[in-house]
Amino acid sequence: NAGVTQTPKFQVLKTGQSMTLQCAQDMNHNSMYWYRQDPGMGLRLIYYSASEGTTDKGEVPNGYNVSRLNKREFSLRLESAAPSQTSVYFCASSEAKPGLAKNIQYFGAGTRLSVL
Amino acid sequence: QQPVQSPQAVILREGEDAVINCSSSKALYSVHWYRQKHGEAPVFLMILLKGGEQKGHEKISASFNEKKQQSSLYLTASQLSYSGTYFCGTEMLGGSQGNLIFGKGTKLSVKP
Numbered sequence: 001n002a003g004v005t006q007t008p009k010f011q012v013l014k015t016g017q018s019m020t021l022q023c024a025q026d027m028n029h030n031s032m033y034w035y036r037q038d039p040g041m042g043l044r045l046i047y048y049s050a051s052e053g054t055t056d057k058g059e060v061p062n063g064y065n066v067s068r069l070n071k072r073e074f075s076l077r078l079e080s081a082a083p084s085q086t087s088v089y090f091c092a093s094s095e096a097k098p099g100l101a102k103n104i105q106y107f108g109a110g111t112r113l114s115v116l
Numbered sequence: 117q118q119p120v121q122s123p124q125a126v127i128l129r130e131g132e133d134a135v136i137n138c139s140s141s142k143a144l145y146s147v148h149w150y151r152q153k154h155g156e157a158p159v160f161l162m163i164l165l166k167g168g169e170q171k172g173h174e175k176i177s178a179s180f181n182e183k184k185q186q187s188s189l190y191l192t193a194s195q196l197s198y199s200g201t202y203f204c205g206t207e208m209l210g211g212s213q214g215n216l217i218f219g220k221g222t223k224l225s226v227k228p
Contacts, residue, residue, distance in 0.1 A: 096214030103214035
């Protein structure tokens with residue numbers, strides 16, 4: 001059982017370049033999330049998808065777009081990368097079923113992105 | 117809305133105890149605790165639901181005071197493997213189901 005898989009693990013971009021971070025989960029979870037983690041800031045939610053076909057903004061969505069391709073996959077796109085987007089990006093998923101009390105989030109290994 | 121964690125950092129000797137606190141200004145449905153080792157993903161430790169329950173995991177336990185919207189993580193007889201950064205994630209009452217807001221973390225270092 002792979003859990004949550006993120007690709008790539010590392011990426012270096014030049015300012016203005018675009019790229020897509022990929023995330024896939026094999027736990028049949030309904031909800032998926034993208035976070036960024038910066039030193040001393042904790043994990044901040046960029047976008048989330050409560051179910052296949054829906055996406056919503058989180059705390060820090062500016063400069064990003066997302067696609068929930070199907071139930072398994074949730075991608076994050078940087079259209080024109082900026083140095084302020086240098087960060088570690090984590091994808092997570094949870095069952096988040098109505099009536100389920102314990103919505104535990106499971107995280108991927110992260111993508112370390114540097115924008116020069 | 118971000119929960120406040122305290123302390124920001126703590127250094128322990130093996131065998132010592134520590135308490136990490138997480139406080140929210142909003143009414144909470146649940147509090148989740150995660151541990152993250154350097155260069156790795158956060159790993160789920162335990163969840164506390166509204167109702168004030170106390171959960172345990174090895175020598176790590178936690179409590180949730182829903183009247184004060186506070187949770188505390190207790191680490192007893194600490195081991196070297198407990199080193200890492202601990203995050204609380206709060207799920208708001210009336211918020212999007214399953215969405216968490218994380219604190220800034222508490223860095224725990226356990227020395228031999």
